[in-house]
Amino acid sequence: xxxxxxxxxxxxxxxxxxxxxxxxxxxxxxxxxxxxxxxxxxxxxxxxxxxxxxxxxxxxxxxxxxxxxxxxxxxxxxxxxxxxxxxxxxxxxxxxxxxxxxxxxxxxxxxxxxxxxxxxxxxxxxxxxxxxxxxxxxxxxxxxxxxxxxxxxxxxxxxxxxxxxxxxxxxxxxxxxxxxxxxxxxxxxxxxxxxxxxxxxxxxxx
Numbered sequence: 544x545x546x547x548x549x550x551x552x553x554x555x556x557x558x559x560x561x562x563x564x565x566x567x568x569x570x571x572x573x574x575x576x577x578x579x580x581x582x583x584x585x586x587x588x589x590x591x592x593x594x595x596x597x598x599x600x601x602x603x604x605x606x607x608x609x610x611x612x613x614x615x616x617x618x619x620x621x622x623x624x625x626x627x628x629x630x631x632x633x634x635x636x637x638x639x640x641x642x643x644x645x646x647x648x649x650x651x652x653x654x655x656x657x658x659x660x661x662x663x664x665x666x667x668x669x670x671x672x673x674x675x676x677x678x679x680x681x682x683x684x685x686x687x688x689x690x691x692x693x694x695x696x697x698x699x700x701x702x703x704x705x706x707x708x709x710x711x712x713x714x715x716x717x718x719x720x721x722x723x724x725x726x727x728x729x730x731x732x733x734x735x736x737x738x739x740x741x742x743x744x745x746x747x748x749x
Contacts, residue, residue, distance in 0.1 A: 567633060
C-alpha cells in the first residue's frame with residue numbers, strides 16, 4: 544500500500560523531544576484524592592504539552608463519586624495525566640498523575656509499576672482521604688513525600704500539626720506548595736529527589 548506524505552503520522556514536536564543529553568529517566572507518580580490538584584501540578588511543571596485523560600463529570604457519578612468541590616469542578620481524570628520535566632541535562636522525570644475518584648483506583652497498581660517515588664498531594668479540608676493514599680504506597684513499597692496544596696479557602700495549620708494528624712514519620716518530608724506555580728511544583732519534585740537520594744545512601748532504596 545502506498546502512502547502519501549500527507550498520510551504520515553506526525554512525530555513529536557521539536558520542543559517535546561527528549562534532550563539528547565538525557566542519560567537517566569525516573570518515573571514519578573503524583574497521587575491524592577479527588578480535586579487535590581494532581582492534573583494542575585502535572586500541567587504547571589511539565590516541559591512538554593501534558594497528556595490528560597479528563598472527562599466531563601455527569602449525573603451518573605452522583606452518590607458514587609466524591610462530590611467535594613463539584614460545584615466548581617466539571618471534569619475528572621479517568622486514567623492518568625502524563626508530563627515530563629528535566630531536573631538536570633542528564634536526569635529526566637516522567638510524571639504520572641493518578642485518577643482521584645475511588646472507583647478508578649484499580650488503575651493505580653499499573654501506574655505504580657516501576658515508580659521510583661511519589662508525591663502525595665494533600666488538601667487540609669479532607670485530610671482523611673490521604674490515609675488510604677499513603678497506605679497504598681506503603682503496601683507497594685513506594686517512597687513518598689507529602690505536599691500540602693494551598694487552596695485559598697482551606698484552613699492553614701503548622702506542618703508539625705499536619706505531620707501529627709497524618710501520623711507521618713519524621714523522616715518523610717512534608718511541605719506546603721501551590722501547584723499552580725511551576726516553581727513551587729518543581730520544588731516539591733526536587734524535595735522528592737533529595738529524599739530518594741538520601742534513601743539510596745542508607746540502602747533503604749532498592
